[in-house]
Amino acid sequence: MPPSIQGCALSSLDTNLAHEALPERQSPFLLFARRLLGNRAFVIGGSLFLIVLVLAVFADQIAPFKPNANNFRARLEAPSAMHWFGTDHFGRDILSRAIHGGRLSLFIGLSVVLFTGVFGTLIGAASGYFRRLDNILMRIMDALMAFPAILLAITVAATLGASVQNVILALGIATTPHTARIVRASVLVVREMEFVEAARALGASHMRILFRHILANAMAPLIVRLTYVFASAILAEALLSYIGVGPPPPAATFGGIIANGRDFMVEAPWVTLFPGLIILIVVLGLNLLGDGLRDVLDPRIRV
Amino acid sequence: MTEILIEARRLVKHFEPRGLFLKKKSEAAVRAVDGVDLAIAAKETVGLVGESGCGKSTVGRLFLRLLEPTSGQILHKGRDLVSLTPKELEERRRDLQIVFQDPFGSLNPRMSVGAIIGEPFAIHRLAKGAERERRVARLLDLVGLPRAAADRYPHQFSGGQRQRIGIARALALEPQFLVCDEAVSALDVSVQAQVINLLQDLQRELGLTYLFISHNLSVVRHISDRVAVMYLGRIVELADADILFKAPAHPYTRALLSAIPPGHPRAKRDREKLKGDVPSPLAIPQGCRFAPRCRFAVERCRSEDPALSIIADGRSVACHLVADGSLSVPPRLSPHSGAAA
Amino acid sequence: AGGEIVIASVQGPPSLDAHVTNAQVARNITLHIYETLYARNENAEPVPDLAEGVSVSDDGLTYTFKLRQGVKFHNGKEMTSADVVASIERYRKIGVSPALVAAIDTVSAVSPYEVAIKLKVKQSVFLDNISSPRAPIAIYPAEEAAKGANEIQYIGTGPFKFVEYKPDSHVTLEKFADYVPNPAYQKRDGLAGKKEVLIDRVTFRFIPEAGARTAALESGAVQIVETVDGPTAERLRKDSKYVVHDVLPFAFQVIKLNHAQAPSDDVNFRKAVQAALDMQEVMEISYSGINQVDGGWVFPKSAFANDAGLDQYNVADFDKAKEFLSKSSYKGETVTFITDNLRPNVDIATVVQARLAEIGVKVDIKVADWPTTSKIGFTKTGWNFWTHGFGIEPFEGPGTVMSAFVGGNAQMVADPEIDRIAKEFYATLDDAKKKELFKQFQQRMYDNMVAIKAGNYGLFQVTSDKVKDFVPFRIPRMWGVTLAP
């Protein structure tokens, strides 16, 4: 019976080792947050996004008008002190609609991100970790990826009918394969690392290894990817609405407002111009956010 | 010989090329481990040396059944690990642990040191809360780290300190057998000495058994009781450390030792220069696998695969010429006789 | 003279086989290529086109059409009674509006230039039917008429002959050199009359984007735009380079109500909806600058126009609406409004939704493409409101308008009163009686609130000032038009 570790005498060990100077205590989270806040792209992108987010969340309080209040006597009015962004052909205030549109677009974007995040992670993790599943799962992902994403989204949305849920579903399905691939690639790298083998040697279960050790360390590319998914979901939602398979009226979405205005492009350019600019800003913000996260999370390509 | 703790018998590990469709029949498997016999006695340290890719790590992992052997047995206290159910294996795992080479890759960067060392207790549901903290603190004491280290993260520590964290984690379940896979290779010399001393102290205090894998011959020489030399998936020589280093028998061992730079500028060295590179484990030569590079090789070596057989001094050698006496084992000479005393 | 006129249209035709499609977009083109025995004139009355005339037997069951001689198909062959018989037989087999030929018993060639059609029962509207442009009973050469749906070559007797069809791009027609305009006429008259072609070619270019359509006109790439929006028309009107033609009325805007599904199965609920709506708002938002707030179920200038039930039209009174609603079985459930994705239709759904919200009715709008919407709209479940235009029906006249509601076609539950009125209407040849019956029909439409008529809308057709002698009509007729260099 070997002597117990718990009872082992410390005195016999090399005293040189004990009580070395210890680094300051710092949690990786704080360290990470500090690095993020020092990243210019993240700060600019984050602020842009935050502004839109605040506008969206407090749309009811901030928007000067009700988004769906028709007034056919004030149709297609040019921007003025009263209607900063002008009105559409229902006489609705574009600014108010854009603010509410932000809410729906962000909701859709966020839902797509969740959808993709969950399914992409599950599929990617499963095929990266359980190599038996890899071939079949990845062939399915390949097939989904071989459909041009936007056509896939249009097909799904047109097929199932235009509604917020279907738009989310369509974009979710279209963005999941790539996400799954990214997670898989990352899992493949992490699963070969020695701390994973150490966990196996300690007798940890597959689930524990996968979630606590592998996924926790394979998240960086996913998080970066998700910010870009967010951005492209907003773009794609706008496109679907524009093609007419987006959320039904009177819902204000960026794409919907643009689609509403496209028949009057020349006569009332503000109807299309401003929502387009707002999309540009939101997407720009998200992309910057993603860049910032990537710089901090993936030091390999840090600039 | 004392009681055998763990033993490999005819251990083979081939890595098959992957691919569901289109597996080509002609594609050879990587014969990483190709028939290894190795018995390790309780409380001894067996060194495993050899050049890169010869299969050292694979042997180490097989001993812990972190890899499924292609064939062969691993007997731990008389039970074949390969035949164990997952449940039984989980129990055995507490007796068998491993310390890795890479002080950066072997610790989960997202977990605090306390969580890393406490992970074994969590996995086996041995201790929780304050009790777990107490045990972690003891382990930190044991490897000479301050207790406050528990709430720091791996990235805040130096290589030597990280390696000690890895050792603490491996010791948490109070194992008897520890595979040290290049445990000091990535460390700077000054720190390397700290870890080697620690490992030796622990062995003395806790009665541990080590399989010490390294390509650094002087380190192996320093720490090992017995040394096994591997070449292309096979053990070619196995002997007491002193004997092996003073009087290498196998032509490969001889060449390996003579390639080590001397410890002193005035030390003379008569090199046995080895020609060429190690062949790929995809295409292991016929006959004796060392024959193509061996300067003593004869016809028989190229056709007949020599088995590891016992010669004098309790050493085993896999060489036809040594076995039949046509290649005499040199007298016990010090390879660097001119070194400063 | 000569030259090519390019017309910008919204979308391409599903088919150029006139028998199998009744889409407006197809009609615009097919009526240039094919002709019918009788056709509608400027006032939508049936007048001879390929026929010289018709004689009706005394029992009103046999119609003998005398064909014009020397009418050439685009393939050079002369048209004879065999072609006519074959074409009508084809239509009876695969025509997309079988109601038009439902009364026919037999069709036979009496002589090379005479065709006799025998009816099963007397039908007051038979000539209206045979001349309908809805899915016209176009006369094809007999060998083409032997082919299946969509398998024909596009050969007719019309003033233009088919050149090419590039789907999603354009259809090109060219002047049919051997065309002999109907000598019975001096000038163009609706879809009949003297069809004299003064240009060489006409191309229908399909440009879905409204802005791009206008841009094409302004850049000179097209000379005629089939339809523009109100604001655009207003702008172009100020520019002397363009002529904006108001085609008003062009169609009804109708909100269909599903009588087979709660809560729109309840007449009080339906009346509540009608009472809540402000038709000026509805029409002005969807068809700004080109609409009529008119509740009649025929166009205002029609001889059948009357004011029965109109006191219930365009009330725009929320109190009254709430009163109706409280009498109804409506319990606050969500009501489904389906519409295709044509902007004005979506606009109407949106306006109705906002309006009904004021009286506490929750409306859920489902926008889909036309196929999906019409699939749902012709079933008894899944919808309460459905809005779209009624174009060809009012053009054809009260009979056709009624037929849409006969047997519960549109409202999903037959209305015996309407069925009775229609039956009597089709059977009588007495004009005064027909007018009286139609008045009853209109009254019933309001009393039972079978469907809601929102108003009439029109089209702005815009031509470049180079296009001379263009007279707007339901379809942009390219005969009689010249192009200034």
Added chain:
Amino acid sequence: MRDYLLRRLISVVPVLFLVSLMSFAVIWIIPGDPTAAFLDASSTPEDVARLREMLGLDKPPLVQMAEWYGRVLTGDLGQSILLRIPVLSAILERLPLTLLLATLALILAVGLGVAAGTFAATRRGTWADQSVMSLALLGLSVPDFWLGLLLIVVFSVQLGWLPSGGYVPLLDDPLGWAKSMVLPTITLAVVQVGFIARMTRSAMLDVISQDFMRTADSKGLSGLYIILRHGLPNAMMPILTVTGIIAGALLGSAVVVEQVFALPGVGRLIIGGILSRDYPIIQGGLLFLTVIYLLINLVVDLLYATIDPRVRLE
């Protein structure tokens, strides 16, 4: 190399099968059917049923599927219900335009993107780098259909320089053709220029930081030579991957551009097919686009293998 090609070719088969299966699944769940496209608002349910039967749509889906596979294997994608012409010829007729548009945009995007990305990478951290990359980011963030609309308003309505849409065949009128392709190409390329520029920059930075670049530098070679001879070819691997992805994306975005600029391409054919339930067109079109996508990726892989000798070993 031939082995490699063969292996890659065979690996496409299961993907194709899955894609065709999925396009059938789409049709099973699709509500509505093609009859409606022929019909007018006041048609009756009887009219619909009649037409359905006539078009052969009343057969069970499995029968339709079996028939379809039978034909596809002989190269026949069936007849379009609406257009009444073989699907294959409908697609082939429109393919050149879509491919041309996508190719022009790809050339523009790759040319401009690689140049900009390389430029920025070699001037990393300077204002030039930052402004080029900001532009790239802007390009990446712009909604393409919106940009198309703006371009029409500015260049065709306000300035009247370029046509607002419509396709002019090259042989009819080369100048008109060139003019008609300018706005669609730009609209299509802008997003991808940004994408490629960013990708190139990061690939170049990756390569620049690698040991062999330092080796090249230690040889005393000139900076430009090192970038062009050692840097770019190695950076081509990720760029090529992106190009393969982009080529697929371009085929998708071409749909939008075809819609905005009224161009008769495959994308609009398929959208039209979806909207009018022309099943053979949807299936055939999707299958065809997938094949093209897979072909492009095959070409990318082969390019990979030509550029990087290590790939062939895999």
Added chain:
Amino acid sequence: MSMLKVENLTTVVGSGVSAPSVLEDVSFTLDAGEVLCVVGESGSGKSMLALTIMGLLGFPVRRASGRIILDGDDITAGGASAWRQRRGRDLSMIFQEPMTSLNPIMRVGEQIGEVLRMRKGMGADTARRRAIELLERVEIPAASSRLAAFPHELSGGMRQRVMIAVALAAEPKLLIADEPTTALDVTIQAQILDLLRDIQAESGMALMLITHDLGVVAEMAHKVMVLYAGRVAEMADVETVFDAPSHPYTQALLASIPSLDSGGDRLVTIPGSVPGVGLMPKGCRFAPRCPHVKDDCRSGPPPLAMLGPAQRVACLRPFGYVRREEGRV
């Protein structure tokens, strides 16, 4: 005259006066035909020294001060392009990782030939012939058929030979080899070291060999420079370093390595670890780990004092360790 003379070289990370240094005040000379081994633990600045001399520092590392005189010319004077002209011709370098130091998608022949053509102005044919000669010189069998090989088709040892051939192509006056054998197996390491020594002896160039392996030092060096945390701790000829190490760090370093002859004695250890860049102690950088540290050690950097004709040391109390604990080393 020395082939290479380095004077007060300081290399820093980042800009500004307070930028932390990775090399501080490094001076030494190296003669033609001489081998200087630079030893030190990981992070001590060995590679930075090599790259500084080569002029290959990349953003954000830069040379803050000091001169580098090669064969009488100050190569720091002419700016980046003049320095570039020197590389490949007068100065060459071999790197640690033979796996990554060769362009993976370029044929070996081209990688050698490009130096010959661009730096020596040879024609394609001459360059090819010369490349074969070079491959033969570095003992690559079947040299002419290897020209068309890609790096991944060669073993690690072969690749390192190719790297040497590349470095030798323009017959440099100074060759810097940064841990050329660390990534190789001992048997291959021995081959490569033999090769380097032969070539160096034959061509008479100066060789600066960077290593952390004292065995390699013993085998190869004429002169040894021990770096600790970016500063020169000790500099002497090789025998002096092994026989009479004077800096406590050098002494501890030698003592901490297990030897092949000694058995399982307890190893001498140095507590702590090398300080990181920017975390350097004020005075002697080894002070926190030094067993003989006194207060004055912490006041300022000890000068590199001359101890003997061939030995300089940066310590206020050299040999202290030996004197006090005689017999343990």
